[in-house]
Amino acid sequence: MSAAALAPPRPAGRVQLALKDALIATAVAAILFVPMVALRTDVGTAGALALRYRWTDAAILCGLVFLGRLLLVLWTGRRGLQPTTSAGPWTRRLQQAGRFAAPAFLIVALLLPVIPGVDRYELDLGILVLTYVMLGWGLNIVVGLAGLLDLGYVAFYAVGAYSYALLAQYFGLSFWVCLPLAGILAAFWGILLGFPVLRLRGDYLAIVTLAFGEIIRVVLLNWVSLTGGPNGISGIPRPSFFGLSFSMSGGEGTFAGFFGLEPSSVHRVIFLYYLILALALLTNWVTIRLRRQPLGRAWEALREDEIACRALGINVTTTKLSAFALGAMFGGFAGAFFATRQAFISPESFTFIESAIILAIVVLGGLGSQIGVAIAALVLIGGTELFRDLQEWRMLVFGGAMVLIMVLRPRGLVGTRTPSIALGKRRAIDGNLVGEGHG
Amino acid sequence: MTPLLEVDNVSAAYGAVQALTDVSLRVMPGEIVTLIGANGAGKSTLLMTICGAPVPRAGRIRLAGEDITGEKTHLTMRRGVAQSPEGRRIFPRMTVYENLLMGAQALTTGDPGPQLEQVFTLFPRMKERLAQRGGTLSGGEQQMLAIGRALMSKPRLLLLDEPSLGLAPLVVRQIFGAIRQLNESTGLTVLLVEQNANQALRLAHRGYVLVNGRITMEGGGHELLARPEIRDAYLGGGHG
Numbered sequence: 001m002s003a004a005a006l007a008p009p010r011p012a013g014r015v016q017l018a019l020k021d022a023l024i025a026t027a028v029a030a031i032l033f034v035p036m037v038a039l040r041t042d043v044g045t046a047g048a049l050a051l052r053y054r055w056t057d058a059a060i061l062c063g064l065v066f067l068g069r070l071l072l073v074l075w076t077g078r079r080g081l082q083p084t085t086s087a088g089p090w091t092r093r094l095q096q097a098g099r100f101a102a103p104a105f106l107i108v109a110l111l112l113p114v115i116p117g118v119d120r121y122e123l124d125l126g127i128l129v130l131t132y133v134m135l136g137w138g139l140n141i142v143v144g145l146a147g148l149l150d151l152g153y154v155a156f157y158a159v160g161a162y163s164y165a166l167l168a169q170y171f172g173l174s175f176w177v178c179l180p181l182a183g184i185l186a187a188f189w190g191i192l193l194g195f196p197v198l199r200l201r202g203d204y205l206a207i208v209t210l211a212f213g214e215i216i217r218v219v220l221l222n223w224v225s226l227t228g229g230p231n232g233i234s235g236i237p238r239p240s241f242f243g244l245s246f247s248m249s250g251g252e253g254t255f256a257g258f259f260g261l262e263p264s265s266v267h268r269v270i271f272l273y274y275l276i277l278a279l280a281l282l283t284n285w286v287t288i289r290l291r292r293q294p295l296g297r298a299w300e301a302l303r304e305d306e307i308a309c310r311a312l313g314i315n316v317t318t319t320k321l322s323a324f325a326l327g328a329m330f331g332g333f334a335g336a337f338f339a340t341r342q343a344f345i346s347p348e349s350f351t352f353i354e355s356a357i358i359l360a361i362v363v364l365g366g367l368g369s370q371i372g373v374a375i376a377a378l379v380l381i382g383g384t385e386l387f388r389d390l391q392e393w394r395m396l397v398f399g400g401a402m403v404l405i406m407v408l409r410p411r412g413l414v415g416t417r418t419p420s421i422a423l424g425k426r427r428a429i430d431g432n433l434v435g436e437g438h439g
Numbered sequence: 440m441t442p443l444l445e446v447d448n449v450s451a452a453y454g455a456v457q458a459l460t461d462v463s464l465r466v467m468p469g470e471i472v473t474l475i476g477a478n479g480a481g482k483s484t485l486l487m488t489i490c491g492a493p494v495p496r497a498g499r500i501r502l503a504g505e506d507i508t509g510e511k512t513h514l515t516m517r518r519g520v521a522q523s524p525e526g527r528r529i530f531p532r533m534t535v536y537e538n539l540l541m542g543a544q545a546l547t548t549g550d551p552g553p554q555l556e557q558v559f560t561l562f563p564r565m566k567e568r569l570a571q572r573g574g575t576l577s578g579g580e581q582q583m584l585a586i587g588r589a590l591m592s593k594p595r596l597l598l599l600d601e602p603s604l605g606l607a608p609l610v611v612r613q614i615f616g617a618i619r620q621l622n623e624s625t626g627l628t629v630l631l632v633e634q635n636a637n638q639a640l641r642l643a644h645r646g647y648v649l650v651n652g653r654i655t656m657e658g659g660g661h662e663l664l665a666r667p668e669i670r671d672a673y674l675g676g677g678h679g
Contacts, residue, residue, distance in 0.1 A: 310513070
């Protein structure tokens with residue numbers, strides 16, 4: 001090869017290259033968008049499905065892809081976007097501010113209900129985001145720390161929710177009694193799932209957990225006499241504040257009446273917000289504490305190398321089961337909270353897509369990183385809410401964001417791992433130095 | 440004197456494949472015993488059988504007179520057996536310090552401090568590298584870490600599976616020197632599995648030769664080294 005071939009392409013060559021590249025990208029986009037966008041089935045007049053064509057929409061999208069790719073290649077060259085697992089400028093800044101970042105998030109979360117301009121809608125969104133933060137942290141124990149790929153995490157969420165709903169319906173137990181019970185029952189189911197999959201790893205484990213999630217959902221759907229089947233359970237009692245209900249009557253035994261406040265439905269929302277915040281922080285605190293204990297370190301070692309763990313005399317069985325049980329327990333807490341917040345649950349809330357979203361939060365945040373999971377939950381759940389006006393295009397933005405994060409930062413937003421113990425200064429381990437995990 | 444480890448007519452198999460046939464060996468307290476053999480002779484299988492997986496088809500394994508045949512691995516380790524597995528198998532994303540602490544999980548008395556000191560005296564390099572990630576260490580350092588990690592549980596019997604694997608001769612000499620030093624200063628009993636027959640036999644008090652799952656020879660380390668059949672089979676016709 002001559003030196004000329006190695007030299008950067010001349011401007012004309014570059015335009016040609018960009019055009020070619022953009023055309024290829026457009027062709028790929030066309031293949032995707034024709035079935036997804038251009039062809040749409042609607043319910044017709046007689047109730048039958050009718051096919052509607054939306055060629056203009058598909059053409060606009062393809063045009064956007066063409067333009068975007070063309071400009072990108074012209075701007076940065078063909079190899080412009082490079083994936084990196086190392087700390088980028090913003091993560092480095094985040095690490096420098098790391099001591100302040102987490103407390104800052106915490107302060108904002110604590111003060112959210114009193115920030116001016118924050119209304120019921122924002123609080124409801126906050127509750128939703130925090131629920132997913134909690135689920136993400138719970139799953140992080142199983143997937144992030146212990147390295148056990150769980151695609152059926154929503155099953156424990158469902159067990160928690162139905163535990164509370166059924167105990168309240170049949171035995172009239174209050175939320176505060178049921179909350180620990182829901183956690184214990186979910187943990188029990190976690191162990192039950194754990195036993196048959198003790199010897200499985202990676203893909204095989206993922207398939208079994210996926211099936212487990214579906215089994216729970218299908219049982220809830222078909223055991224009509226107990227769970228009400230597809231009709232779900234309604235009228236689930238709301239939680240009380242130390243025995244004070246959030247009734248709108250404002251009488252003697254109510255929250256508003258006791259504190260002499262004007263009865264308002266916002267009180268309960270604020271209370272629920274702080275409740276889920278407390279539950280999420282509990283999850284986080286337990287995880288952080290356990291990471292520094294022999295058990296937590298054994299989880300991480302298990303993720304790294306199971307055979308070495310056996311050779312060191314670590315009881316792999318109890319280590320795995322404890323990860324499943326603990327992760328499931330927090331899922332159960334979140335489920336009980338979900339049931340009391342919604343006052344209505346049905347198997348529809350516990351489909352596979354929920355497991356997938358929770359797993360996406362953990363993977364995008366960075367396996368094992370607490371702050372990363374919180375940010376990912378905020379971005380994915382809060383973000384999709386922001387794009388609500390886009391309606392059906394929302395999922396496109398969601399998917400695009402996920403692809404982009406994984407292309408640019410394959411190890412998640414926070415790909416670094418902080419050692420659980422250090423003599424003297426703590427140093428985060430750069431994601432670049434971290435080899436791919438062995439499933 | 441009761442042997443610290445006694446393997447008595449043990450046979451083991453993976454499914455239908457017979458891996459060990461009537462293997463007997465004993466390791467006295469304070470001894471370094473080496474087990475040499477070619478690829479696939481069953482050396483690692485024997486170590487793993489001692490640790491409880493696979494469970495032997497026949498025969499008994501005793502630790503200081505107590506029967507440990509088929510016992511769960513983590514329980515055997517709690518009796519004072521430690522293992523540096525084949526291929527080192529350190530935890531790559533965890534720091535050296537965390538790796539060492541993982542070794543102390545089978546330690547019955549809480550404080551890992553004295554054990555840590557012992558590892559640092561033996562391998563001063565580990566102290567310098569304490570905050571470093573295990574995966575960034577060189578091969579030799581990783582082997583030191585694997586041995587150090589095994590020592591953290593304060594073992595009576597140390598099982599070493601091919602510590603020389605993939606290491607430069609100079610580094611191998613260093614590692615073997617450390618094993619000898621450990622044995623002389625603390626009286627630690629070592630069962631060493633090796634393909635590197637020459638150096639292993641020089642280090643060991645006694646040795647066994649494993650061929651196709653059977654013990655074919657045993658004797659003092661230097662005595663075995665001098666035998667012509669050993670020289671031919673394992674030392675490349677006397678070049679070793």
